[in-house]
Amino acid sequence: MKISGNTILVTGGGTGIGRGLAEALQAKGNQVIIAGRRRAPLEEAAAANPGMAFATLDIDDPEDIRRFAREIVQAHPGLNVIVNNAGIMRVEEVLKNPDALAIAEATITTNLLGPIRLTSALLPHLLSKDEAAVVMVSSGLAFVPRADTPTYSATKAAIHSYSISLRHQLRGTPVQVIELAPPLVATDLTPGQRDNPRAMPLTDFITESVQLLENQLDGGEILVQRVMAQRTAEAQGKFQAVFDLINPR
Ligand SMILES: NC(=O)c1ccc[n+]([C@@H]2O[C@H](COP(=O)([O-])OP(=O)(O)OC[C@H]3O[C@@H](n4cnc5c(N)ncnc54)[C@H](OP(=O)(O)O)[C@@H]3O)[C@@H](O)[C@H]2O)c1
Secondary structure, eight states: OOOOOOEEEETTTHHHHHHHHHHHHHTTTTTEEEESOOOOHHHHHHHHHTEEEEEEEETOHHHHHHHHHHHHHOOOOOOOEEEEEEOOOOOOOOOOOOTTHHHHHHIIIIIIIIHHHHHHHHHHHTSSSSSSEEEEEEOOGGGGGTTTTTHHHHHHHHHHHHHHHHHHTTTSSSSSEEEEOOBBSSSSSSGGGGGGEEEOOHHHHHHHHHHHHOOOOOOHEEOOGGGGHHTTTTTTTTHHHHHHSSOOO
């Protein structure tokens, strides 16, 4: 995708990776709209970045997605890029958590059905543009799972697979499909993660990702160096070694 002159929606843009991407993309000369459920972080991010727009959205709710899609296109007819970044990550231990199934179902609704529903609602609009893009945020865990978050890891593997098929179906249209697969990044996605010394600092992740977006005009997968061990584990015959590293016995 071109790196400036777009109108970009970032779901989950009030915090973490979403906010980092929103700020970096605004600095590159894009109109950015951030969305999420909680108004406070959105307001705070918009106030800190004059010109950034925001709108509330509950990506778990199909009716709210339809309402949001109608309103966003009306308010921002130039919208040509969506970044499907909103997501949740919950530990789900099937032998210990009595609510493991509820966590699994909620995770699929937010992380998999959410981006599919929003993309489907906005695709006709994106197809009307000269240049457009759908960015899907997956994860290194799409390639080697974390066993205590089985459904989270599975939704990210599904997002990876979905992105490949969507890219194939949309070849020959103005809509590029880009997958952004972060490694462990220091955000509040899970308790204590922001202070995890093994996590990649957020600003480093955003800088490297936006550089890749800028240089990789043909889209494809945006993979920072830190995620390569997970992304290439299977192909290099190192799946079990990387799995054991991520999932100590
Ligand atoms: N940090 C990592 O290590 C890492 C690694 C790989 C992939 N990722 C992916 O990166 C994305 C961003 O995560 P993050 O690390 O930046 O964590 P985060 O700060 O917790 O961001 C998640 C965002 O999603 C929004 N969200 C959650 N449920 C939503 C819903 N039902 N409707 C609308 N928005 C919703 C949240 O806002 P509200 O709560 O206000 O709705 C929040 O802004 C996620 O897809 C995550 O899976 C993160």
